[in-house]
Amino acid sequence: MPNASLVIANWKMNGNKALAKEMVTSLRDNHEQFQAVNVVVCPPFTLISDLTRECYYDDIAVGAQTVSEHESGAYTGEVSTSQLKEAGVSYVLVGHSERRQLFAESDEQINQKVKATLSANLKAVLCVGENKSQRDAGETWDVVSQQVKNALQGIAPESTGKIIVAYEPVWAIGTGETATPEQAQEVHEKLRALVVELFGEIGNKLPLLYGGSVKPGNAKELFSQKDIDGGLIGGASLKTDDFLSICQAAQG
Incomplete structure (x- = not known):
């Protein structure tokens, strides 16, 4: 019997709005088949808002693939923890x-x-x-x-x-x-x-x-x-x- 209680998807630099909607719909429709498993999806930054909007219940969490170590400042292209939290992220991959x-x-x-x-x-x-x-x-x-x-x-x-x-x-x-x-x-x-x-x-x-x-x-x-x-x-x-x-x- 598996011991697994957490499954995290890392999309890397892949995916689009259609995949985000398709994935969440499938997970939601079949959730009774893995009720004991916490599921997290880590999409590219551009799709985080789409996923958090679709994931309106707690059984699917949204993660980020990386984060800046800085809270704010002149760091072009970086994203801070506070910005991720505001977007609805609850997990962050670090050191991939x-x-x-x-x-x-x-x-x-x-x-x-x-x-x-x-x-x-x-x-x-x-x-x-x-x-x-x-x-x-x-x-x-x-x-x-x-x-x-x-x-x-x-x-x-x-x-x-x-x-x-x-x-x-x-x-x-x-x-x-x-x-x-x-x-x-x-x-x-x-x-x-x-x-x-x-x-x-x-x-x-x-x-x-x-x-x-x-x-x-x-x-x-x-x-x-x-x-x-x-x-x-x-x-x-x-x-x-x-x-x-x-x-x-x-x-x-």
Whole structure:
């Protein structure tokens, strides 16, 4: 029986108004099939208002794919936590591998973004994961644990209820490759021990998500692992039927 209680869609730089309406309508019409699952959709900034307008009940939340660490100022192209809150956002992805690789986000900047997100009473979805060369070199846990420690440095235990950690092996994002359920569980088990070490027993309640080519065909087995509490879904979240099937897999 799956343990999953949270499924987050990351549309990246994809989607349009038609998809937003189609997705919300499908999720709403089939909600009885995954009532125990919290669903979040993270669209591009331009579609946030469309989704928040459509999501008029609490079972579908809206998230942002990134946020500025600054509250306001001369930062052209950036979006602040207060602006996201005003738009109806309640979750923020922080430190996604594409932000780290393509936009040179450092561990220090990610830490600042986590703190800004939590200070605004938004939920921070911290993304961590190793690339293929790091995995091949046997450095997976060294990389992942350091990313977590750096990103959560200076975070008080009382903020733990607003933190989610998503393990996304970079080599499995958008490649069609997926960590086996056993590989994913091995990292999640260590993540569980790490957040308990950092925050005490409250760390046992911190949601741990898996991301990386999650599909309808592998979702149930991944979500059945002891320390996997849900998924961060990329490509499959752009296909209404696939995303619906993944939500249903999380329900069990």
